[in-house]
Amino acid sequence: MKKFRLFLILFFSLSLIACEKKTLYFTPEATGYIYDSVTKKPLSSQIGKIIFEGFSDADVIGIKLNQDGSFNLQPITKSYYFFQPNVRIYDGIRARLYIKFEKFQSNFFDYAPFYWKQVPEEKANFEHHNKINLGIIYLNPEKP
DSSP: OHHHHHHHHHHHHHHHHHTSOEEEESSOEEEEEEEETTTOOBOTTOEEEEEETTSOOTTOOOEEOOTTSEEEEOOOEEEESSSOOOOGGGTTOOSEEEEEETTBOOEEEEOHHHHHHHSOGGGOSTTSOOEEEEEEEEEOBOOO
16 A cells, blocks of 8 residues: 555656646847948837748748837747657757848848857756847848
């Protein structure tokens, strides 16, 4: 009877641990500003795309910049309960953003230097929510 009771306690303990929701963070949360490279003024309240390279933009409608040209890009995450999804498929993805706003040239922005300066080495993995500040990103106007 004691063995059975011990087995039940162990079984329910492991079941509770397995039911805990875990989240993987494939990208950091990114904040910054978008400016016109010619006028040096922010792109106020414009709608465009800012997408982490390597991830689908099928469900991305657009991002609206604030009055001061600032944006906040949420991290790409995956939640699971017991079996961790395969993360090796994300190992080769470069740390870049694809940025496109109307009347401006599209741009790939490498955020790796910001990531390595702002995220401690022990938190530079998929298990931690990291936030980075990209500062001001300048976009060149499209040529007529």
